[in-house]
Amino acid sequence: MRNRPLFLKLLSAVIVFGAWEIAGRIPVSYAFPTFLESMSALAALTLDGTIFTAYAETLKPLVVGIIISAVLGIGIGLWTGLSSKFDWLFSPIFVVMQAAPLAALIPLLIMVYGIGLTSKVLVVCIMAMPVIVLNTSGAVRNTPYTLKEMGRAFLGTERDIMLKIVIPAASPIIFAGLRLGVSAGFIGAILSELKITPTGVGDIITYSRSIADYPSMYAAIFSIIVLAVLFLNLLEKIERLLFGGNIRGYVSD
Amino acid sequence: MAMSQTRVAPKRGDEHDVEYAVSVRDVSKNYGDVEALKDLSLDFPRGQLTSILGPSGCGKTTLLKIIAGLLSPTSGEVEVNGKAVTGPGPDRAFVFQDFALLPWASVIRNVAFGLELRGVARSERESIAQKYIQNVGLGGFENSFPHELSGGMRQRVGLARALSVDAQVLLMDEPFSAVDEQTRRKFQEDLLSLVQQESRTFIFVTHSIEEAVYVSDQIAILLPRPSRVSEIIKPTGIRNKGTDDIRRDPEYLDIVDRIWASLRSYVE
Numbered sequence: 001m002r003n004r005p006l007f008l009k010l011l012s013a014v015i016v017f018g019a020w021e022i023a024g025r026i027p028v029s030y031a032f033p034t035f036l037e038s039m040s041a042l043a044a045l046t047l048d049g050t051i052f053t054a055y056a057e058t059l060k061p062l063v064v065g066i067i068i069s070a071v072l073g074i075g076i077g078l079w080t081g082l083s084s085k086f087d088w089l090f091s092p093i094f095v096v097m098q099a100a101p102l103a104a105l106i107p108l109l110i111m112v113y114g115i116g117l118t119s120k121v122l123v124v125c126i127m128a129m130p131v132i133v134l135n136t137s138g139a140v141r142n143t144p145y146t147l148k149e150m151g152r153a154f155l156g157t158e159r160d161i162m163l164k165i166v167i168p169a170a171s172p173i174i175f176a177g178l179r180l181g182v183s184a185g186f187i188g189a190i191l192s193e194l195k196i197t198p199t200g201v202g203d204i205i206t207y208s209r210s211i212a213d214y215p216s217m218y219a220a221i222f223s224i225i226v227l228a229v230l231f232l233n234l235l236e237k238i239e240r241l242l243f244g245g246n247i248r249g250y251v252s253d
Numbered sequence: 254m255a256m257s258q259t260r261v262a263p264k265r266g267d268e269h270d271v272e273y274a275v276s277v278r279d280v281s282k283n284y285g286d287v288e289a290l291k292d293l294s295l296d297f298p299r300g301q302l303t304s305i306l307g308p309s310g311c312g313k314t315t316l317l318k319i320i321a322g323l324l325s326p327t328s329g330e331v332e333v334n335g336k337a338v339t340g341p342g343p344d345r346a347f348v349f350q351d352f353a354l355l356p357w358a359s360v361i362r363n364v365a366f367g368l369e370l371r372g373v374a375r376s377e378r379e380s381i382a383q384k385y386i387q388n389v390g391l392g393g394f395e396n397s398f399p400h401e402l403s404g405g406m407r408q409r410v411g412l413a414r415a416l417s418v419d420a421q422v423l424l425m426d427e428p429f430s431a432v433d434e435q436t437r438r439k440f441q442e443d444l445l446s447l448v449q450q451e452s453r454t455f456i457f458v459t460h461s462i463e464e465a466v467y468v469s470d471q472i473a474i475l476l477p478r479p480s481r482v483s484e485i486i487k488p489t490g491i492r493n494k495g496t497d498d499i500r501r502d503p504e505y506l507d508i509v510d511r512i513w514a515s516l517r518s519y520v521e
């Protein structure tokens with residue numbers, strides 16, 4: 001994605017939006033607005049400030065959930081990846097978590113934690129954390145053995161080997177896990193607003209659907225996707241800042 | 254870097270301490286049911302190059318890693334400068350058979366990595382690394398990354414990294430296996446002059462008979478598993494010849510033949 005020229009990105013955007021516009025004009029369904037209708041609805045939502053108050057609400061569980069998932073997820077991942085005992089203890093939990101049908105768990109969460117922020121944060125975490133944990137532990141466990149041995153041969157301490165060999169070696173896969181986790185976290189945040197209490201962007205979606213204002217509904221969905229893409233790009237920037245060299249590709253030997 | 258310029262002063266004590274940098278005593282190593290080494294004893298004279306020669310899978314890497322302190326022997330012990338080895342130490346540096354370079358680090362950072370782990374300040378370690386990058390002929394590639402180098406160049410990065418930490422004993426695991434024959438000969442000549450300049454003890458694993466005879470002060474021939482030293486050969490007569498003349502020397506050819514004769518029965 002990084003090396004693809006800007007032109008290609010624009011071209012693919014034009015194709016996708018063009019297809020959307022055409023599909024809206026046919027129309028595929030009376031509930032499917034055209035691209036331009038959706039964009040003008042988005043402009044309207046932006047101008048009267050609705051979208052900002054909505055995101056102020058939606059971003060709370062999303063950001064809190066993603067930060068918790070990233071910090072805790074990488075922490076647990078490193079831990080389970082380095083110790084087979086904790087791997088045995090934790091991995092099954094996250095494998096189950098990843099496979100569990102979230103919608104079925106939500107009533108349970110509401111029963112225990114109510115309909116407030118806690119439940120929504122938990123939904124985000126359930127969505128985001130497993131893939132972060134599993135990727136991190138897998139990556140750490142697969143650090144090339146000779147690199148660790150080299151660290152020992154040159155008198156590295158456990159901590160040196162962890163910080164200068166294991167984590168940099170695992171970073172591409174850890175970040176791949178973070179990207180997947182963040183995407184899943186976005187889904188979780190919206191899902192929680194649709195299933196727990198309609199607030200923020202989830203509220204715009206629910207409300208505009210109920211009054212058949214489909215352009216606004218699609219405008220809200222579109223804005224989420226844009227935000228998610230921006231967020232993923234930010235993550236890529238962070239990765240490059242921290243582990244620039246890693247993107248240079250691997251020696252295959 | 255003072256150590257590399259002057260010969261290590263012989264320590265007082267019994268004869269072994271003075272003469273041998275490394276002594277391996279009755280070392281056995283089992284991997285589960287596989288007996289890799291059995292009661293292997295071998296002494297490595299200080300300041301000389303000893304080759305360990307043997308067929309693939311006979312335990313050369315295992316022996317080298319035991320000396321490095323990366324593996325612990327099942328029984329027996331290893332002494333370096335008269336002190337028993339319990340783990341890796343500053344007196345030994347390792348050149349890995351599969352390079353073990355950090356793929357995300359530039360050549361200079363890789364070469365300086367051993368010093369980085371020892372807490373040497375950046376400017377100091379990079380100037381030391383710079384010197385050895387020149388020494389192994391990689392000048393100009395300081396900022397390249399391992400995937401941009403050929404196999405032989407990567408191997409030289411590993412060699413420069415081991416030289417930079419200024420250890421008295423260099424453990425080299427088939428350092429020339431990744432290069433073509435021409436480059437290999439060049440490396441062998443470089444190694445000979447390195448041994449003369451550096452007054453360090455080199456332990457050199459190879460499975461090339463010619464290479465072993467060409468570069469070594471002493472050759473230890475290992476037999477297939479469970480390995481012991483079957484023979485020690487000291488090609489002293491050819492050591493003082495010029496690098497160009499060695500390969501034509503009758504003694505060189507003689508020794509190559511002799512080693513081949515004793516190994517051929519194990520190669521089917």
Ligand SMILES: Nc1ncnc2c1ncn2[C@@H]1O[C@H](COP(=O)(O)OP(=O)(O)OP(=O)(O)O)[C@@H](O)[C@H]1O
Nearest residue numbers: 284287289308309310311312313314315316460478
């Ligand atoms: N970690 C291990 N676990 C089990 N067996 C091992 C392990 N490492 C080595 N061995 C076995 O020990 C024997 C010696 O291995 P070693 O790597 O020391 O051989 P080598 O002489 O270096 O071979 P080569 O010339 O191919 O590098 C081999 O038969 C190998 O199968």
Ligand SMILES: [Mg+2]
Nearest residue numbers: 313314350426
């Ligand atoms: Mg080997």
